[in-house]
Structure formats: C-alpha cells, structure tokens
C-alpha cells in the first residue's frame with residue numbers, strides 16, 4: 001500500500017483494462033468499486049463451455065506476460081501462483097492454398113529451416129526481426145512504458161531527431177516487402193497486424209514491432225483456458241478489497257462543469273466518486289453516458305473502430321492431426337482481404353482465417369480424441385446505415401467452412417457435433433464495443449497514425465479511460481498497460497507531481 005490514503009474510484013466495466021486500473025489503484029490505497037453490466041468479469045476475455053467442449057470466446061493468444069506480472073509484483077505476489085502459463089510450439093502454423101505449410105518458431109535455427117522451405121533467405125528473416133526489435137525497443141521505451149498520449153508528449157520524450165527511426169513514411173506492408181521476398185513470408189508477417197485488427201496496407205511501418213512481441217518474449221497458453229487470467233486477477237482484486245458489482249450497468253456519468261461526480265446505475269442508484277475510470281470505450285461512453293454534443297463526438301471520429309470478427313466455435317468428433325494450436329489459413333490474395341474488410345467494408349470473398357485448436361495443448365478442453373476449434377476471420381465493423389444481414393453472415397460462415405475443407409480439414413461439416421456462432425452484433429451487444437470492434441481503435445496511418453484516444457479526458461478533470469480505445473490500444477497486454485499507466489497518472493496527479 002502506498003503512503004497516501006486516496007479517494008473513491010468508480011470503474012465502469014471489468015475488461016482487462018478495468019481490472020488492471022482497479023488493481024493498481026487499490027494497491028496505492030484508493031477505495032475502488034468496479035461496475036460490470038455482465039454476469040462475470042473479464043469483458044472480451046470470455047469463455048463458452050458446452051457439451052464437453054470449452055472455448056475461449058475472446059482472446060486465445062497470450063503475449064507479454066511480464067506486463068501482467070507487474071500487477072502481481074506490486075502486491076508482492078507471483079503471477080504463477082494465480083495464472084499458470086506455458087509456452088506454445090510452434091507459435092503459428094500457416095497454411096497456403098497451394099499446399100505450402102510454414103511454422104513460426106522463435107528458435108533461430110528452426111525458423112531458418114522453415115524459411116528455406118518457403119523459398120525465403122533466412123538472413124532476410126533475421127534482418128527483418130532485427131529491424132522489428134529496434135522498432136519495438138523504440139516504441140516500448142516511450143509509447144508503452146511512459147504511456148505517452150499526445151504528439152507533444154511524443155516530441156518531448158523522443159525529440160524530433162528520433163522520428164526517422166520510426167520508419168514514418170512507409171506502410172507496414174511496404175516495409176515487410178523491403179525486407180522479405182517470399183510471398184508466403186510477406187503474407188505471414190503482414191498478418192501480424194491481426195494483433196490489433198487493422199490492415200497492413202494502411203498501418204504505419206512501426207507496427208512491424210509486433211513480431212518482436214512474439215519472437216523475443218514468446219507466445220503463451222493459460223492452462224485450463226484463457227479465462228483463468230480473469231480468475232487470477234479476480235482473486236487478486238478480492239485480496240485487495242476491490243468491490244466488484246456484477247449485473248450493474250452504468251447508464252450515466254454525473255458531471256458538473258469540468259468535473260465528473262460519480263456514476264448512475266441502471267436501477268436508479270447514483271454512486272458518488274472522486275475519480276471515474278471508464279473501461280467502456282471512449283466513443284460509446286461519451287455518446288451514451290456523458291451525452292456529449294455532436295460537435296464533440298465529431299472530434300472523436302478519427303478513432304475509427306478496428307475490425308470485428310465472426311467467432312465460430314466448433315466441437316468435433318475427431319482430431320485433425322495436421323493442426324497446431326494456432327493456425328492461419330491464408331487468403332489467395334491477402335491484399336483483397338485487407339481491402340474488403342478495411343476499405344470497402346464488405347465480407348471478404350476469400351479471407352485469411354485464424355483457427356485455434358486449444359485441444360492440441362490442453363486435453364481438458366475437449367473429449368478424448370476430439371478437437372475443439374475456434375475460428376476467427378476478421379470482418380468489417382458494423383455500419384448501421386449499410387448493415388450486413390444475418391443471412392449474409394451465415395453465408396459467409398459456410399464460405400469459411402468450404403475454405404477449411406478445401407485446405408485439408410476434410411469433412412469438417414460432417415465431423416461437427418457442436419456449433420456456436422457470434423456475429424459483430426453479438427460482440428457489440430455483449431461488451432458495448434464501438435460498432436462491434438474486437439480490438440478498440442484501428443491503427444491507420446491516414447486516420448490517426450496508430451494513436452488511440454488519450455487516457456485522460458480532455459473535458460473532465462477527474463475522468464480517465466482505459467482499454468482498447470485508448471493508447472496504446474487493443475490486445476490483452478496493451479489494455480493491461482493502459483490500466484497501469486492510467487493508475488500512475490491518477491496517483492501522480494493526486495500527489496501533485
């Protein structure tokens with residue numbers, strides 16, 4: 001506990017950003033209450049257990065566990081005692097329409113073999129990963145660790161002379177192509193943009209820092225399923241005395257001039273607070289809870305949503321031995337895939353598909369001899385003025401199964417004994433994410449240069465935001481970082497630092 005006894009905090013939402021800020025502030029002596037509209041904590045970190053199969057409905061890849069470890073360390077605890085994790089090999093298995101299969105592995109000699117198999121010079125891969133590592137170190141030192149939010153903070157921290165190091169004038173794809181020659185490797189490394197639900201054609205080149213997250217810090221699984229992260233953080237919150245109020249939707253944020261006064265709940269109760277932190281995304285919170293005017297909401301339009309997804313969970317009565325834990329079935333034209341999802345905003349004809357078979361690592365998630373698959377093609381966020389119909393989503397689902405059957409999962413339909421589908425509407429309804437986005441705000445060099453909204457409200461002195469819609473953006477470790485950084489900003493301000 002810190003040396004100051006600080007004020008009363010209301011956190012709206014128990015996604016990982018909300019849990020992270022709640023834990024960090026409680027560790028510093030604040031009295032914290034979390035209000036969650038759903039019946040369990042975790043937000044998009046969610047699960048489905050049916051008929052002997054257990055699916056991660058949301059995230060399935062854990063990276064940068066060191067960021068989560070910081071939450072436990074601050075309480076003098078070990079993360080391993082709360083969340084059991086293990087390394088996954090290979091990281092990803094990549095399938096192409098012509099039958100080529102390439103694994104990603106962090107061991108340089110094994111990766112070199114995979115590169116040769118796909119006609120890529122291993123030295124090029126090495127050089128690309130070095131370039132990625134340099135970008136990662138640069139981005140990490142300021143944007144991640146200091147929690148920089150504005151271009152002024154960027155200039156002050158890095159200095160103008162450092163800007164060229166960010167590879168500012170290229171897209172992610174252009175820089176991938178400068179380094180790598182094999183079309184397979186270009187597609188694979190372009191698709192690291194999946195971690196933030198954006199397009200490699202439109203994302204700035206410094207997003208090529210993403211492979212380092214995996215190649216340097218490894219890729220992890222949580223035994224028993226990803227939801228054990230929420231269970232572990234929930235236990236830590238209980239130990240810290242954080243109040244958790246489930247089935248408690250916040251319908252308004254009270255405000256008086258440049259300050260907020262607390263949160264209004266669905267049942268008419270008003271809970272006063274010295275500080276409010278919203279883990280509801282910035283745009284829906286400003287529109288629905290603060291009822292901001294149109295001109296203010298217009299200033300937020302550059303924080304366009306990242307993509308959404310069709311979440312298809314299948315319980316099978318067999319195992320497909322060719323699958324690894326994490327698999328990608330690549331589009332015949334990934335450029336068309338990116339253009340369809342991010343520019344034309346239509347369902348792609350031939351998407352790149354992410355498929356998780358957690359049963360490859362964890363026998364507890366499916367009956368013996370069976371696979372459980374989560375299949376996640378990225379698709380456009382919801383456009384209410386030009387909606388995609390439920391029937392179109394279902395036709396798209398059939399296209400996905402056709403593609404997987406064509407690419408080696410023979411008789412997938414015949415072997416499916418359990419099926420569950422979520423469309424972007426389910427994602428929006430469940431988490432109130434902006435237009436069904438799954439990673440918060442898109443990273444786009446022409447819209448926002450990969451900046452997300454700031455964590456401190458520009459209108460209200462004691463209102464903060466955490467989660468995928470603020471810097472540094474979506475993905476589990478990043479939203480945890482937003483919570484850690486927001487807590488640091490709040491306590492620094494309260495100490496007048």
Ligand SMILES: Cc1cc2nc3c(=O)[nH]c(=O)nc-3n(C[C@H](O)[C@H](O)[C@H](O)COP(=O)(O)OP(=O)(O)OC[C@H]3O[C@@H](n4cnc5c(N)ncnc54)[C@H](O)[C@@H]3O)c2cc1C
Nearest residue numbers: 013015017037043044058059060061250280467468475476
């Ligand atoms: C299908 C899918 C796959 C993904 N895969 C990965 C992956 O493999 N690896 C990875 O790192 N990330 C992945 N992500 C992204 C990751 O899950 C998110 O970036 C992260 O979990 C979002 O956390 P958040 O803090 O933004 O909050 P969210 O998870 O968005 O939670 C917000 C919470 O606030 C609650 N809430 C909203 N409004 C209110 C209100 N008014 N009152 C009360 N409660 C409210 C919601 O119910 C929700 O619980 C995936 C996401 C999805 C959906």
